[in-house]
Amino acid sequence: MDDKRPLILISNDDGYHYNGIHSLIKVAQRYGDVFVAAPAEHQSGKSSAISLDKPVKAHLVEKREGYTAYEVSGTPADCVKLAISQLMKDRQPDLVLAGINHGYNMGISSLYSGTMACVYEGIMHGVPSVAFSYGVFTRSADTVPCEPLVEQVLKRVLEKGLPKDVCLNVNIPPFTEGDVKGLKVTTSDLGRWVNEWEKRKHPMGGEYYWMTGDYEMADENDDCTDMYWLKRHYATVTPCHIDQTDHASIGAISDLLL
């Protein structure tokens, strides 16, 4: 491999056989060597789950000059951890990309995202990291129209880097509903899910529940948020971190408890 070309690690939560990851691979190969570590099974909604209680295997799918692809029998977080710590021991990645997820990771829902877990692992290992998600949920969604936007973000991040411990959550609205009007840097809407379950009767008796739900925005008129601009057909970029401490309330909690 030519050490002057950056090495780009790509993962996702859908698996290797989705269109989204191949759009990322295609764009990334224009700028660097590519190493893929994708889950062997669909892993939507897995958040930052890790495999503590079962062994993880890596299966080499493809290897040629400048391109290596593995399927990993674990979660999205496992994929990036295993790639960085074991599969890429000879050369560490210069960048982690995740996605393109089939479906948004916007607002509070990004908490459940395996795609976001990939980029959290990236920054935890000190590697600049960007997640991409597309507002069409179907497996067969055509992600080719997203590629110019992916390229625009990728080029800038490769040229200029990212602030330490900050990753990007990029969401792209459906091209099937019209052209994307532009790019906005946003905050994550802090809304919530309601009507989260549908109760059903089992034919043999007993009840079970399917997860479902409606998203309620925290504030529909807050023009800082990802959801505000996605609704208006802009792509959004939310800078994210993994510090869960609420620094603003340290004083209040000290007063409360001490």
Place this chain on the structure above:
Amino acid sequence: MDDKRPLILISNDDGYHYNGIHSLIKVAQRYGDVFVAAPAEHQSGKSSAISLDKPVKAHLVEKREGYTAYEVSGTPADCVKLAISQLMKDRQPDLVLAGINHGYNMGISSLYSGTMACVYEGIMHGVPSVAFSYGVFTRSADTVPCEPLVEQVLKRVLEKGLPKDVCLNVNIPPFTEGDVKGLKVTTSDLGRWVNEWEKRKHPMGGEYYWMTGDYEMADENDDCTDMYWLKRHYATVTPCHIDQTDHASIGAISDLLL
């Protein structure tokens, strides 16, 4: 049920048959009615994973005046979601408690925590929420010595409430190594895991990996962090939120991309 007594929802990631959750139940019953929704199977390391692709069932384990307990066939986040949205439809909880986890949820590791997922669901549903974790990992760990500390925090939170959208991550060091010296309000250490995998040979051929690792603190001398004080045998309380936006870098990312 007496509506004047608060209703306390309790969950965890270990399951109903661990000592930790029964310590929480015992203390909570002194102050309110208790509703338990615990995972039917051990769910460590599940983060905020949700069950998108399989149905979830709830099994009533126990019901008597002021006490109801269910086992739920899903993740910790599923348990709290299902409890609040379906199982507790008649009366919403006044407080969510999670734990006592068998093992710390400190530093960056709390990202992987199913215990923390419970309290994130709590605050997402507008309910004050507190997670408790104990620095002894074994299933049989005696959590009775933690109970006075649990009671101290619980009383204050019931009396005074918590700031909106803020939950508490309480960690308690092992009593087996001496008394707890006091309580500190802390930040979460932003270190990282290294040596994360152990590679093994399968007897039939091929390789597999077990997750393992060593935690490297971001700064061993930072006396604001949970890990600094847990090492010095203090219990720690870290206020946490679910806003993953890195507000401080919005300007820098705008300069980078726009």
